[in-house]
Amino acid sequence: MLDIQLLRNDAEAVAKRLATRGYVLDVQLFTRLEGERKAIQTRTQALQAKRNSTSKAIGAAKARGEDVAPIMAEVASLGEALAADELALAKIQADMNTLLSGIPNLPDPAVPVGGSEADNVEVARWGMPRVFDFAVNDHVDVGTPLGLDFETAAKVAGARFSLLRGGMARLHRALAQFMLDTHTAQHGYTEVYVPYLVNAQAMHGTGQLPKFEEDLFAVPRAGLEQMYLIPTAEVPVTNMVREQILARDALPLRFVAHTPCFRSEAGAYGRDTRGMIRQHQFDKVELVQIVEPEQSDAALEELTGHAEAVLRLLELPYRKMALCTRDMGFSSQRTYDLEVWLPAQNTYREISSCSSFGSFQARRMQARYRNEQGKNELVHTLNGSGLAVGRALVAVLENFQQADGSVVIPEVLRAYMGGLVLLKRDA
RNA sequence: GGAGAGGUGGCAGAGUGGUCGAAUGCGCCUGACUCGAAAUCAGGUAUACAUGAAUAAUGUAUCGUGGGUUCAAAUCCCACCCUCUCCGCCA
Secondary structure (H helix, E strand, O other): OOOHHHHHHHHHHHHHHHHHHOOOOOOOHHHHHHHHHHHHHHHHHHHHHHHHHHHHHHHHHHOOOOOHHHHHHHOOOOHHHHHHHHHHHHHHHHHHHHHHHHHOOOOOOOOOOOOOOOOEEOOOOOOEOOOOOOOOOOOOHHHHOOOOHHHHHHHOOOOOOEEHHHHHHHHHHHHHHHHHHHHOOOOOOOOOOOEEOOHHHHEEEEEEOOHHHHOOEEEEEEOOEEEEEEOOOOOHHHHHHHHOEEEEEHHHHEEEEEEEEEEOOOOOOOOOOOOOOOOOOEEEEEEEEEEOHHHHHHHHHHHHHHHHHHHHHOOOOOOEEEEEHHOOOOOOEEEEEEEEEOOOOOOEEEEEEEEEEEOOOHHHHHOEEOOOOOEEEEEEEEEEEEEEEEHHHHHHHHHOOOOOOOOOHHHHHHHHHOOOOEOOOOO
């Protein structure tokens, strides 16, 4: 959520900045709502003040044993007007809230302005794509003989699910364990285990609701409020600090969580249908930081570096992209995507997305800290994949495949595989 | 699933219709005392929103959440959520 003061002070300027990410702010609507709100709120509060003071007078008069009938008559007429105004105020505040909740974050001035993915800017590249002396297979062809099974997954669940067996399942687990251990031991993150089902407030806090409900899996519960399967650990982990006032010396908070992620992928029909690139369920190791505002720029670089470290340790070539205004997520103020080299697609594909959100999520969550002046101030939040486990598996299969169909296990993963060096059929 | 207890400020804990945003204690902050500290004493110490240049002042709202009764609700009524205890079930 944006600071409403920004809109009050200069809605046109805000609209201009939002336009760079393709969002059309209805300035007229805002101005109208704000005008109405101001009038109604001022009037309502004046009436409430009148009622309160009169009620107190009644109490005082009664205590003195005086006749309260005249004052009662005075306040009686207030009731209806007040009730009507309170109702109108609640309505307009709800309307304003709906409008505000649907406005995306302002892009940081450093974000390249652009209209599509094509305008993202490559800022770094690491590793040399391997030169193959045989025809490369994609991860489906490499993985299927090794235990990657989409047919059975489709039977028990449907499209966009996968099932792993044997060494393939173990390699998947090894990747997640390795990432978790790297971030806790090398990068100073605290491992957390979190709910995979969350309530609507949590989804609202990080920005998935109200706008992107169709991307989520909702779980109805008889007689109870429905819950949502998390689309990323960002939701439960970031919301850990909701409605909290943190001590300054508690910051920064750094959390890492390994969770499954569930996405409906509505609107992605026909896209990445082959393989496990785009699934309804995938595992991800997520990094989350809660920091002081002054630290958030540095924290984004740092956090992105932590995700990069995993790619380097896995010896996977990648490039770092600064997303342009139009390509960033709703809540993001600035985003780097890390794209891993996939030889079969002969291209780089997203494997991590690292974003800073400024106070956008904190405002929705009411997550604050006591700053140096002793004032309560909204924290800044950041998160990034470190990394998407499913896509990391894809990358390992494709980049480390051998002519005979086996796959070399990256050195850092071998300890997690009981020392196994080569993943072969029947391994 | 059955039975019961409870949710009040950073914490503990009063408050059952009126001057209660809320006693008291602890904690914390400031000052006095002290060479300094402890002890003691005095004062202060919630959040959000509105009007506003304001971290001034004033007002409004908030005692789990949402509704209701009333001129007036922490206090009465209803629904829900959460926590705890016992029994049952269960990984």
